[in-house]
Amino acid sequence: MTLSWQLELVSIGAVAPVVMRLLREDLVSRLSHAVWIAEASISPVPAFDHHRQQYLASALLEMLLVPPPPPGVRRIAVTDVDLFLPVFTHVFGSAQLDGPVGVASTFRLHPDAVAGTVDPEVLRHRLLKEVLHELGHTFGLVHCRVPWCAMSPSRLPEEVDLKDAAYCTACAVRVGVPEEIPYHLDEQDPP
Ligand SMILES: [Zn+2]
Ligand SMILES: [Zn+2]
Numbered sequence: 001m002t003l004s005w006q007l008e009l010v011s012i013g014a015v016a017p018v019v020m021r022l023l024r025e026d027l028v029s030r031l032s033h034a035v036w037i038a039e040a041s042i043s044p045v046p047a048f049d050h051h052r053q054q055y056l057a058s059a060l061l062e063m064l065l066v067p068p069p070p071p072g073v074r075r076i077a078v079t080d081v082d083l084f085l086p087v088f089t090h091v092f093g094s095a096q097l098d099g100p101v102g103v104a105s106t107f108r109l110h111p112d113a114v115a116g117t118v119d120p121e122v123l124r125h126r127l128l129k130e131v132l133h134e135l136g137h138t139f140g141l142v143h144c145r146v147p148w149c150a151m152s153p154s155r156l157p158e159e160v161d162l163k164d165a166a167y168c169t170a171c172a173v174r175v176g177v178p179e180e181i182p183y184h185l186d187e188q189d190p191p
Helices: 017-031 057-064 120-138 157-161 169-175
Strands: 006-012 035-037 054-056 073-079 093-095 101-105
Touching: 006 017, 017 035, 017 073, 017 120, 054 057, 057 073, 057 093, 057 101, 073 120, 093 120, 101 120, 120 157, 120 169
Parallel strands: 006 035, 006 073, 073 101
Antiparallel strands: 093 101
């Protein structure tokens, strides 16, 4: 709890305002840091790759750096478009390792069912965990071996469900947020 930082949420594309509002509420209740939603949303069009018909996550990160976030501010974007990085078919999100910006997408967080039919509460929790995950990367955290930790890697949306919307003790210290270990007294951190 010694770190001082604030979180700015930005929407890219057509993210419903209610999704941003609920995400902010969920983050405020977990982070004990100021969280706000930027008024202007960003168009994802400059990051569109015509060959892949997807959006290049690293290009969106570059866009989020203009203008650079003020010192002490993390800027995490939420988007509804399908993200990719050259070596992956798709990604849930991406972030600068130890940098101020990240992006999370709802596109692949839908289960196999047709987008829009998923329980909004399921999607809400998946997005929260994905944003916590990308936020952790901006503090230099790499993937965590504690299965329930938000910094544990996920390939499928159902794997996101297995994680908790919280960091393990070691990751929480690095991010400077309250630890939520009482909920997981039966879990053991790896040595
Ligand atoms: Zn990751
Ligand atoms: Zn962890």
